[in-house]
Amino acid sequence: MSEISKPFFIWRHLNKARWLVLLTVFLMLIILPFIHVYQTFVASFSYDLLEPSEKSLYNIMEMLTTPFTNDPANGLENVKGTTWSGNFFGYQISDPLAVAGQVFSGLTFYWPFILTALIPVVATLLFGRFFCGWICPATFLYELNTTLSLWMHRFGFKAGTRKFDRRMKYIVLAVGLVLSAISGSVLISVIYPPAIIGRELYFGIALGGFGAGLVFFVITLLFDLLVARRGFCRYLCPGGALYSLLGRYRLFRIKRIIENCNDCAKCNAVCEFGLDPLHDDFGQECNNCAACIAICPTDAMTFVTSISDLEFQGAGHLGKSYKRSQDSGE
Amino acid sequence: MDRRNFLKEIIAGAVATAALSSGQAEAAFTAQTNQRYLRPPGSLKEEEFESRCIRCGQCGEVCPNRCIEYFNLENGIDSLNTPYITPRAKACILCMKCGDICPTDAIKELDRTAEDILGYVQMGKARVNENLCLSYQGKTCGVCYRACPLADVAIKVQLLEQPIVLDACVGCGLCERSCIQIPQAIKIIPDHILNKAG
Numbered sequence: 001m002s003e004i005s006k007p008f009f010i011w012r013h014l015n016k017a018r019w020l021v022l023l024t025v026f027l028m029l030i031i032l033p034f035i036h037v038y039q040t041f042v043a044s045f046s047y048d049l050l051e052p053s054e055k056s057l058y059n060i061m062e063m064l065t066t067p068f069t070n071d072p073a074n075g076l077e078n079v080k081g082t083t084w085s086g087n088f089f090g091y092q093i094s095d096p097l098a099v100a101g102q103v104f105s106g107l108t109f110y111w112p113f114i115l116t117a118l119i120p121v122v123a124t125l126l127f128g129r130f131f132c133g134w135i136c137p138a139t140f141l142y143e144l145n146t147t148l149s150l151w152m153h154r155f156g157f158k159a160g161t162r163k164f165d166r167r168m169k170y171i172v173l174a175v176g177l178v179l180s181a182i183s184g185s186v187l188i189s190v191i192y193p194p195a196i197i198g199r200e201l202y203f204g205i206a207l208g209g210f211g212a213g214l215v216f217f218v219i220t221l222l223f224d225l226l227v228a229r230r231g232f233c234r235y236l237c238p239g240g241a242l243y244s245l246l247g248r249y250r251l252f253r254i255k256r257i258i259e260n261c262n263d264c265a266k267c268n269a270v271c272e273f274g275l276d277p278l279h280d281d282f283g284q285e286c287n288n289c290a291a292c293i294a295i296c297p298t299d300a301m302t303f304v305t306s307i308s309d310l311e312f313q314g315a316g317h318l319g320k321s322y323k324r325s326q327d328s329g330e
Numbered sequence: 331m332d333r334r335n336f337l338k339e340i341i342a343g344a345v346a347t348a349a350l351s352s353g354q355a356e357a358a359f360t361a362q363t364n365q366r367y368l369r370p371p372g373s374l375k376e377e378e379f380e381s382r383c384i385r386c387g388q389c390g391e392v393c394p395n396r397c398i399e400y401f402n403l404e405n406g407i408d409s410l411n412t413p414y415i416t417p418r419a420k421a422c423i424l425c426m427k428c429g430d431i432c433p434t435d436a437i438k439e440l441d442r443t444a445e446d447i448l449g450y451v452q453m454g455k456a457r458v459n460e461n462l463c464l465s466y467q468g469k470t471c472g473v474c475y476r477a478c479p480l481a482d483v484a485i486k487v488q489l490l491e492q493p494i495v496l497d498a499c500v501g502c503g504l505c506e507r508s509c510i511q512i513p514q515a516i517k518i519i520p521d522h523i524l525n526k527a528g
Contacts, residue, residue: 186384206390211402
């Protein structure tokens with residue numbers, strides 16, 4: 001047993017890095033509206049007219065931004081927007097779903113905008129549904145929601161465990177795009193949680209009131225809690241559907257090392273998307289979140305570059321059923 | 331509070347919520363087309379704007395005047411989360427930052443020059459109600475003229491500071507914002523309403 005290949009040690013820690021990225025994105029979505037409010041205060045020279053609470057916001061933001069710029073009104077424009085569409089140091093980056101929705105609602109190809117989705121599309125072709133696991137601000141809340149349901153489980157709460165057909169989300173995507181085309185308005189942005197989170201945080205912080213989107217998002221949270229774990233992402237999210245389609249032949253995917261596997265099934269238990277890593281069934285839904293790599297007690301999960309999953313490799317070599325079959329075979 | 335009153339209040343609350351939401355639902359499907367709102371400067375025509383805008387909210391996030399707000403359901407579901415300006419509350423200062431950042435060019439990218447603004451910005455047109463205007467009633471005022479960023483091009487004054495709106499008016503709304511008369515004697519007629527009227 002000397003030839004057992006260990007996965008590259010970094011992979012085990014990717015899940016922590018992922019939480020850091022999710023937290024950073026979410027905090028950015030909260031900080032950016034505050035920066036905007038601060039910029040408007042600066043632009044109007046209104047410090048003396050501010051309320052005490054606004055003054056303290058001004059002071060805090062001034063302390064935070066002084067190291068970066070001398071001209072806050074114009075110098076803090078490097079990062080603007082949300083994950084739906086944002087401006088990142090002069091580069092516009094948009095969600096592929098925003099582009100798809102706009103093409104359908106306008107029924108034209110406006111190339112300057114379509115090209116803003118180029119980087120996300122290429123990244124999705126390589127990494128699959130990584131947006132869902134690594135960036136999506138709604139995922140951050142949905143995973144905390146899962147944690148909450150596990151925590152409430154100790155107090156007798158039974159979270160929903162219903163299963164539906166995963167292909168339902170492709171229907172949602174198709175219907176959303178067709179409705180966008182019929183109404184001539186990007187309606188798909190109304191049912192897409194990350195777009196909603198970005199907008200509603202801005203509305204709540206900078207414009208002083210949440211909108212209708214928040215109600216929709218709370219309903220999806222309750223759906224996840226009471227009906228199916230991560231149900232919205234798995235069964236209904238139109239963006240998830242688009243990413244799954246684009247990531248069908250992704251280059252980077254997770255593979256089970258059969259020599260190390262002991263059939264403990266922790267990977268299946270921890271998989272937020274209810275996939276079946278134990279039986280090599282990742283499919284186009286896997287978002288490369290690396291939670292299964294992090295939890296695997298025997299280092300049996302690793303990243304590989306391949307455009308397809310392996311067929312079911314059989315029972316893990318450290319497991320009992322494999323040993324039994326070996327013994328009976330010999 | 332005893333149980334009966336408690337139940338009553340809950341039922342009353344539920345009924346009120348249902349009534350409210352049915353009203354909202356109605357509003358969602360019958361757009362109030364004569365609502366007076368302006369799109370940000372350099373926006374496409376109303377229908378094209380709704381199909382081009384992806385509701386990313388960046389225009390509001392760069393507006394230094396914080397005059398850009400976003401529709402909830404009050405103007406129909408097609409306008410949900412699209413940007414608008416209420417000139418009386420806060421008018422556009424024509425800084426053109428929203429057009430710079432708009433990823434879909436639903437708001438055109440324009441320079442902050444008189445040529446670009448006069449050539450491409452069509453938010454609406456100001457209209458003076460002479461029965462309300464102080465200057466037309468013999469009290470010299472002229473506030474709208476002084477508020478206009480395109481004075482003498484978009485608006486001129488005659489004797490007693492009586493304002494006359496010219497064709498070049500782009501409809502930024504600063505005159506309506508500054509009018510000291512209540513209700514305002516000068517108001518912007520938004521572009522989408524002008525187009526409907528023909």
